[in-house]
Amino acid sequence: MAASIGSLLAEISGVEDPIEELQSLKTALLSIPVSALRDSVSGQRFDVIFSLLDSNEREQVELCVDILERILMALSPVNVVQNYRVELQGGLTHPKETVKILALMQIGRVVEHPDAVTEILNNHDILRGVIHCIGEEMSVAKQAVQSLSKLSHSKPGLDKLFQSDLLNAIKDVMATSDIIRYRIYELLVEISSVSPISLGYCANSSLISQLLSELTGDDILIRATAIEMVTALAHSPHGRQHLSQQGIMDKLSNMIRGAETDPLSSLYLPGLVKFFGNLAIMESPQQVCETYPAFLDKVFEMALDPDPAMIGVALDTLGLLGSTVEGKQILQKTGKKFKAVLLRMSKHGSLGATNLRVRSLDAISQLLTLLPEQQTEDLLALTESWFQLLSNEPMDMIRNIITQPFPELHCSALRIFTAIADQPWGQKLMMSTPGFMEFILDRSTGQTKEAKDGKFQLVGTLAGSSTAAEILGSQHYLRMKTYLREGPYHVTAVATVSTEGAD
Template structure:
C-alpha cells in the first residue's frame, strides 16, 4: 500500500490539472486504517501536496486539505514539528479558510506535546502568525487560533513566550482592529486565566484583564453586555472569583443592577448581570450571595414577574439554577410571600405561556422540587410539598394535562416534574391517589419520540429506586414498574407489533 501511495505522489509532479490524481490519492488514503496509515506515510515526503495548495482552483485546494488532514493526523506531533513546520507556517497566511484551519489544528497538536512545543516556542514567526489569525474575518479560523494558543499557555515557557516577549504587543495590535476582534483576544485571555492562579497572574500583569474589567462600565451598552459574559466565565474558577472580589467587581456589578432602574437601555445588559450572580451563587453559596447582594435576589423575582420574555427567561433559568441546591431552596423559602408570587407566576407560564417560556418554566419547577435521597429531611420534604401545591388547586391534573399536549418538549418537561417528586414519599402518595396515573406511567404508547421514552424511563427508574415506593405504591404496581425498567425504554411488546401489522 505504501508503494501505491508513493507512485500516486510521484504521478502528481508536473501535472497541469491534478484533480483526478488527487482524487485517486484521497480514495487510496481513505481505504487505509489509521494504524496502517501511520506506517504507509512515515518516511515519505508530501511537499508536492503542500505545493498544490498554491492554486486558485477551489476544488484542488479542498482535495489537498482532505488529503493532508488524513496524512498529518497519522504523523506524530514531533514528526510534524521537525518536517512540516515551514509548510504549516505558510498555511497560516493562505487565502483559503480550510488551509488556515488545517495548519492551526496541527499546530494545536504540536503545542500539546512537550518535545514538539519546544520547536514551536523557538519559532517566533509561527506564533505571531497564529495570533494574527485571531484577527481573521472567519470566526472558525479565529476560534482555532484561540484554541491553539490556549493549549500553548498550559506551560510556563508558553506563558513566558506569550506575555514576556513582543508577542504581547502583537496581541494588542490585533485587538485594535475592531471591537469584535478585541473580544476574541479577551476570550483567549479569560481561557488562559481560568487554567491556574499562575496563568491568571500573567494575564493580570499584562493589563489585559484590567482592560476587560474597565469595559464593564463603558458607554457602549452592547460592549458592556459582552464584557459581563467574559467576566462571568472568569468567575467559573475559584482563583478567578477571588481575583474579581479583590478588584471589587462583585460590588461594582451589584451597583450596576441598582443603577439600572434609571437606565432605559438596561434590558440589554441586566440579564448578563443576573446570570453573573446566579453562577456565583451556585459556585460559592446561594445564602452568602443573596444576603451579601440582596439586590440580586430582588431583581430575579422582579424579572420573573416582568412582561418582557427576555427578562422572564433569564429569571426562570436563574431560579432553577439557584433553587436546584438545598441552600437555594431555603433562601427562597425565607422570602415568604415574595417567592409564593413568583412560583404562582411560574405555574401560569408553564400552563399558558409561549412555548419556550413554558419549557423553561417546567425545567425550573422540576429543579426547585428535586431532592436527592440524602437531602430528604422532614423540613425539606414539607417545603417541596408545599411548593408543589402552590402550583395549582389540582397540581397533578395540571402537570398531567401539559404532558398530554402534542409538543415533545412540553411532554418531557412535565415528565421531569413527575420525576422530581417521584423519589419523595408525598409525591408517591399523590401518584397512587390520582386516578389512572399509574396506568399513564406504565403505558408505552404515550410519547413516541426518543426523548419522551427516555424521560418516561427516568421517571420509572426514580420510582423503582426509591426505598418507599414498594410500600406506598403497592406490590402490584411496583412489580410492573420493575418489569418496565428491566425491559428498557424502547421495548415494544409482541402484541403491539402484531396489531400494528394488522392495521397496515
C-alpha cells in the same frame, strides 16, 4: 503501498492539471488505516502537494488540503515541525480558509507535544502568524485561539506569550476592532482559568484590567459582552478570588441597582443575573443572596416582567438556585415574594410560548427535587407546600400538560412528577389521584424516545424509593418492577384471532 504513493507523487509532478492524480492519491491514502499510514508516508517528501496549494483552482486546493491533512496526522508532531515548519508558516497567510485551518491544527498538535513545542517557541514568526489569525474568519480565529491556549499550558509558553514582544502583537491585533478584541479576551479568560499562575501572567499583562474596565464602558453591547467574559472567568476559584479583590462583585451589584434608571438595561441585565446565579451555585446561595440582595430582588422582578427574555433568565436562575437545599431555604424565607413568583411560574408553565413553558416546568422540577439524604421533615413540608401552590389541582394540571401534543412539554412535565416521585407526600398524592398509577404505566402515552425515557425514569424513581412498596401497595409495586424489567421501549404483542370460514 509506499511505492504506490511514491509513484502517484511522481505522476503529480509531471502534469499541468493534476486533479485526477490528486484524486487517486487521496483515494490511496484513505484506503490505508491511519495506524498503518505512518510507515507508508515516512521517508516520502510531499513538497509537490504543498506547492500545489498556490493555486486559484478551488478543487485543486481542497484536494491538497485533504491529502495533507491525512498525511500530517499520520506523522508525529516532531516529524511535522522538523520537516514542514516553513510550509506551516506559509499556510498561516494563505488566502484560503481551509489551508489556514490545516496549518493551525498542525501547530496545535505540535505545541501539545513536549519534544516538538520548542521548535515553535523558538520561531517568533509562526507564533506571530497564529496571533494574527485571530483577526481572520471566525473558523480560523477559533483554531488560532485553541492553538495559543494549548501553548499557554506550559511556563515556557506563558513566558513567550506574555513576556516577549509577542504581547505587543496581541495588543496590536486587539486594536483591529471590537469583535477581534473580544476574541482576545476569550483567549485570556481561557488561559486564566487554567491556574492561578496563568491568571497571574494575564493580570500582569494589564489585559485583564482592560477587560474589567469594559464593564462600565459607554457602549451597552460591549458592556453586555464583558459581563459574559467575567462570568466565564468566575468559573474558577482563583478567578472569583481575583474578581473579588478587584471589587468586581460590588460593581456588578451596583449595576443591577442602577439598572432602574437606565432605559437600555434590558441589554445587560440578563448577563448580570446569570453572573450572580452562577456565583451562588459555585460559592453559597445564602452568602451571595445576603451579600448582594439586589440580585434576588431583581430575579423576582424579572419573573413578573412582561418581557419574555427577562422571564426566561429569571426562570433559569430560580431553577438553578432552587436546585440546592440552601437555595430552597433562601427562597422560602422571602415568604409572599416567592409565592407570587411561584404562582406566575405555574401560569407560564400552562400558557404561552412553548419555550417559556418548558423553561418554567424545568425550573419547577428543580425547585421540587430532593435527594433521599435531603428529605428532612422540614424540607419535605416545604416542597409539598410549593407543589400545592401551583394550582388548585396540581396533579391534574401537570397531567393535562403531559397529554398535550408537544413532546418538549410532555418531557418537562414528566420531570415534575419524577421530582416528587421519591418523596412520601408525592407518592401519597399519586395514589390518591384517580387513575394516576394506570396513567404512568400506560405505554401508549408519549411515543417519542425522549417521552419513553422520561416515563421509564419516573417509574424507576418511584419503584426505587424506600417507601414505595408500603405507600403504593404490592400490586402497583410489582407492576412497576415488571415495567422496569421490560425496559423503556417494550411493545405488548397483540394476538390476531382468525375465524374459520371467514372471508
